[in-house]
Amino acid sequence: MDHEQRELVDRLERFYDAVPRDATRTEEYGALVLFVRDGVGWPFYARPRRDADEPPSLADVTAVRQRQRELGLPEALEWVHEVTPGLLPVARSAGLSVLEAPLMVLDPAALPAPATLTDVPLRVLDPAGPGFAADVAARRAVAAVAFAAAGTERGEAGPAQRDAAVAELDEAALDEERARTADGRRLSVLAGTPAEGALASAMAMRVGDVAEIAGVATLPSARRRGLGAAVTATLARELLAAGTDLIFLSAGNEDIARVYLRVGFRRVGTACIAEPAPVTP
Known part of the structure; x- marks a missing residue:
């Protein structure tokens, strides 16, 4: 890893560590830190401690997973492979399934105007x-x-399935969403038409001058209309206008990564997301 890449992944590591801290308490298990949210809200992950001298061990992973089960949390670990390469074989030896997601960073000069990607508002x-x-x-x-x-x-899944999935928001969760959006820590975008309603969505989490775009989603019936690229580009432009100078995301697979290439993102590494392997009958 050269100096430029090391500096980049260090900024990403600081971001990953900072995002949960104002909404959670932390528990340390060897070289891993578990972020525990008290009350409503999206549950967070465990990840390598930034100040750890040794990579996480099998015992660390086992202890974290046991604690997550005790708390009723998803057994989820996340890390950047280039920073903690030794965790991949350890996680797999623990029986976890690991998604190796392309980790991509925006080149602002290559960012297209959203209106060139779709005609959907x-x-x-x-x-x-x-x-x-x-x-x-x-x-x-x-x-x-x-x-x-x-x-x-x-x-086939489209507006009817979306409407069936709409759930009333908990007041505390809505207050948190509103507060984070108002102070710039979170941005969200929708794409849709008056006749069809919301067809695609995405959000971004921001800490200082670094932001992650996540949750880019398009209803299956509305795919191949440029919506995923358009909501991503819209968020990126808003983030740049707000003074963000490092914007990144993790693609679910190589096909999805190609969508982000169209928007000006380039691959810089691999984000690992581990969870229990599915049980086969």
Whole structure:
């Protein structure tokens, strides 16, 4: 790893460590730190401690997973392979399934205008707007339907399935979403038409001058219309305008990574996401 890449991944490591800290408490298990959220909200992961002298061991992984089960949390570990390469074989030896996701960083000079990618209207969610709660619920419903049929291929699930997936938001969760959006720590975007409603969504998490775009989702029936690229480009432009100078994301697979290449992202490494392997009958 050369000096430039080391500096880049160090900034990413600081981001990954910082994002959960204002909403969680931490517990350390050897070379791993577990972020534990008290109350409502998205559960966080365990990841390597930034100050650890040794890479995580099998005993560390086993202890974290046991604690996650005790707390009713997903058994999830995340790390950057180039920073902690020894964790991959350890996680697999523990029986975890590891997604090796292309880790990609934006080249701002290669970012296209969203309007060149799709003719579907795009809008950034406004935390002060009267429809904010409905927009957040729609964003989550689009993501739920899209990720249930992951990939880039078209499918049958569409607006009807999205509407069925809309759930009323917990007031505390909505207050947190509004506060994080108002102070710039979170941005969300929807793409859709008056007739069809929300068809694609995405969000970004920002800490200082670094931001991660995540949750890019398109209803299967609306795929191949440039929507994933367009919501990603919209968020990237908003983040750059807000003073963010490092924007990154993790692609679910190589096919999805090609969508982000169109938007100006380039691969810089591999983000590893580990969870229990599916049980076969």
